Amino acid sequence: MTSGTVIHWFRADLRLGDNLALREAAAVAGRLLPVYCHDPAEEAVTHWGFVRRSAHRLAFLSAALADLDAQLRERGSRLLQLQGAPAEVLPALARTIGAEAVVCEAIAAPEEEDQVAALRAAGLEVRTVWQSSxxxxxxxxxxxxxxxxxxxxxxxxxxxxxxxxxxPRAAPGDLPPLPEIAVLPLA
Structure with missing residues (x-):
């Protein structure tokens, strides 16, 4: 990876501290865009007949994302929240901003590994970093x-x-600047 624009894809780990994937993304990026994808598949009913995220889990996620965005803003950045499957929205975002790579945490689970494989199949360079143990x-x-x-x-x-x-590693004090994004809303 070069020092161009990098997308850091927040997945399950929504912390700034002790986040090795974020640390790696920040180290290689000239510009860094933190992103979270609200995947509709996460809200769908499973083949066992229940939703993967209950109302309580959704409330926790909402609060965690708001806190993450606030922490990023304290460091001169912000969180871009996208609606859609990562395999659809991240390649389109990468093309729009000219991102050279996506960095995210590695998650040893079939659906999560399939998401990374789909991004690579779409032509993205994806760097996964183990931080789950x-x-x-x-x-x-x-x-x-x-x-x-x-x-x-x-x-x-x-x-x-x-x-x-x-x-444990402390949260980074500052982050690379955001890429120029005139066409995307950064809420």
């Missing part, structure tokens, strides 16, 4: 496929090599 899978003293079945065995293997979780 205290220890990075690559740092473990065994392959993830050989994960011990009992926690005590896991703990002993990790302790035997002296592996410690990294200290």
């Amino acid at each position: 205290l220890l990075a899978p690559a740092a473990l003293p065994f392959a993830v496929a050989r994960l011990p079945k009992v926690f005590t065995d896991f703990r002993r293997a990790v302790e035997a090599v002296g592996l410690q979780p990294p200290a």
